[in-house]
Amino acid sequence: MKKYLDVLKEVNLFTGIEESELQPLLSCLSATTAHYEKGQTVFFSGQSIKQFGIVLSGQIQVVQDDYQGNRSIFAKIGSGNMFGESFACAEIKTLPVSVITTTGSELLFIDCRRLAVPCTKACSFHSRLIQNLLNIVSMKNILLTQKIEITSKRTTREKLLAYLSAEAKKARSNRFNIPFNRQELADYLSVERSAMSAELSKLRNDGVLNFHKNQFQLL
Amino acid sequence: MKKYLDVLKEVNLFTGIEESELQPLLSCLSATTAHYEKGQTVFFSGQSIKQFGIVLSGQIQVVQDDYQGNRSIFAKIGSGNMFGESFACAEIKTLPVSVITTTGSELLFIDCRRLAVPCTKACSFHSRLIQNLLNIVSMKNILLTQKIEITSKRTTREKLLAYLSAEAKKARSNRFNIPFNRQELADYLSVERSAMSAELSKLRNDGVLNFHKNQFQLL
DNA sequence: TCTCTTTCGTTGGAATTCCAACAGAATTAT
DNA sequence: ATAATTCTGTTGGAATTCCAACGAAAGAGA
Numbered sequence: 084m085k086k087y088l089d090v091l092k093e094v095n096l097f098t099g100i101e102e103s104e105l106q107p108l109l110s111c112l113s114a115t116t117a118h119y120e121k122g123q124t125v126f127f128s129g130q131s132i133k134q135f136g137i138v139l140s141g142q143i144q145v146v147q148d149d150y151q152g153n154r155s156i157f158a159k160i161g162s163g164n165m166f167g168e169s170f171a172c173a174e175i176k177t178l179p180v181s182v183i184t185t186t187g188s189e190l191l192f193i194d195c196r197r198l199a200v201p202c203t204k205a206c207s208f209h210s211r212l213i214q215n216l217l218n219i220v221s222m223k224n225i226l227l228t229q230k231i232e233i234t235s236k237r238t239t240r241e242k243l244l245a246y247l248s249a250e251a252k253k254a255r256s257n258r259f260n261i262p263f264n265r266q267e268l269a270d271y272l273s274v275e276r277s278a279m280s281a282e283l284s285k286l287r288n289d290g291v292l293n294f295h296k297n298q299f300q301l302l
Numbered sequence: 303m304k305k306y307l308d309v310l311k312e313v314n315l316f317t318g319i320e321e322s323e324l325q326p327l328l329s330c331l332s333a334t335t336a337h338y339e340k341g342q343t344v345f346f347s348g349q350s351i352k353q354f355g356i357v358l359s360g361q362i363q364v365v366q367d368d369y370q371g372n373r374s375i376f377a378k379i380g381s382g383n384m385f386g387e388s389f390a391c392a393e394i395k396t397l398p399v400s401v402i403t404t405t406g407s408e409l410l411f412i413d414c415r416r417l418a419v420p421c422t423k424a425c426s427f428h429s430r431l432i433q434n435l436l437n438i439v440s441m442k443n444i445l446l447t448q449k450i451e452i453t454s455k456r457t458t459r460e461k462l463l464a465y466l467s468a469e470a471k472k473a474r475s476n477r478f479n480i481p482f483n484r485q486e487l488a489d490y491l492s493v494e495r496s497a498m499s500a501e502l503s504k505l506r507n508d509g510v511l512n513f514h515k516n517q518f519q520l521l
Numbered sequence: 522t523c524t525c526t527t528t529c530g531t532t533g534g535a536a537t538t539c540c541a542a543c544a545g546a547a548t549t550a551t
Numbered sequence: 552a553t554a555a556t557t558c559t560g561t562t563g564g565a566a567t568t569c570c571a572a573c574g575a576a577a578g579a580g581a
Contacts, residue, residue, distance in 0.1 A: 169443035
């Protein structure tokens with residue numbers, strides 16, 4: 084666990100927690116780690132979860148597949164970030180999404196109830212963690228609201244522009260990289276890959292943007 | 303404020319709070335009420351909010367309008383429910399949505415920071431409220447995820463079926479009422495109203511469902 | 522370096538949505 | 552009760568997306 088302390092101290096769940104408190108905290112919470120290979124399913128759609136995860140290394144995606152084989156990507160989550168926290172907190176009976184690894188990954192798992200309920204040791208950090216968790220879940224809601232802004236656009240062109248504008252704003256530059264390949268971007272925008280490529284080419288020909296692989300520039 | 307105690311004690315923010323504690327709690331939090339007429343804007347897109355609202359009576363919608371005049375409805379919220387809590391908790395600088403009343407409404411406003419930070423009186427309910435708020439924000443997260451499930455479908459037919467199936471599940475019956483008129487339903491599903499009506503007619507002719515106004519039955 | 526696999530962009534046809542316009546039904550206001 | 556307004560469903564054409572197929576470019580593995 085020590086090898087990941089550098090990662091963990093940057094996790095916003097632990098904001099305001101002294102570095103020296105991290106190890107006892109994780110012990111108190113019975114946190115566990117697990118290694119996953121690329122392409123493995125961490126949480127299956129339909130299951131009930133009580134633990135959420137933190138990505139120590141690697142990358143995961145939150146996805147939903149329909150019966151026709153269309154995949155929707157809800158989010159891509161990298162090192163130092165959390166996943167599944169809302170479902171674990173709400174104690175939902177059937178997870179509506181799956182969580183899969185897109186690279187080999189080390190993941191940390193924490194039981195939500197143990198975090199939220201003060202233990203017999205009356206550890207002082209429980210209330211700090213709950214405050215932090217409230218802030219994190221609120222921020223996730225804002226990200227989901229932004230995703231709805233994108234998926235509720237009527238045309239592929241509008242979805243692309245909404246997404247790329249948001250990425251530019253996040254990068255504070257009109258030159259930025261996106262974290263998806265073409266198929267993943269199409270799945271994130273819920274459109275068809277080849278039609279999206281055609282639309283990207285049109286946008287370039289119209290002088291709206293330039294791109295090369297995952298590098299984009301808004302003009 | 304007394305007239306709404308019956309409503310307030312059912313609000314899940316106050317779960318586990320004694321009815322006798324409600325009035326002092328609201329005083330401690332400097333909660334305020336306001337009356338809005340139908341069609342008024344409660345929160346404007348772009349503003350920064352520190353307070354969230356509780357609907358005492360009436361109904362509000364969370365919406366987003368684009369420059370072409372297309373409206374997306376994110377949610378419709380009625381009596382006894384909260385709105386804006388994720389944005390207030392996260393202290394976001396620019397609200398990405400607007401909140402408007404669809405009927406005359408009485409709304410209660412609570413400052414998120416006052417709720418989350420124990421006051422000088424060391425009132426005991428702050429930690430209970432934060433636990434409740436975490437649960438509520440998590441549940442909102444799940445509702446947003448369910449909305450993305452709908453808006454990420456590729457066809458109007460699929461969006462309708464996804465939405466109506468979810469409403470049936472919520473009603474625990476294949477006969478149920480939906481809370482929208484046709485234009486509102488189209489805005490909620492992010493599709494065009496007349497095309498959606500045509501698709502509803504097709505679904506009825508295909509023997510998939512029956513409907514009359516806002517009454518639906520899945521076959 | 523070569524071979525195999527994956528990714529990306531293009532294309533044309535089928536499917537679907539959007540849009541404007543309209544008429545009739547339902548609702549609201551007088 | 553009547554008039555005005557709003558809501559709903561229909562229609563046809565334009566616009567757009569999906570889809571399958573394909574070839575070229577890029578990347579990975581031997």
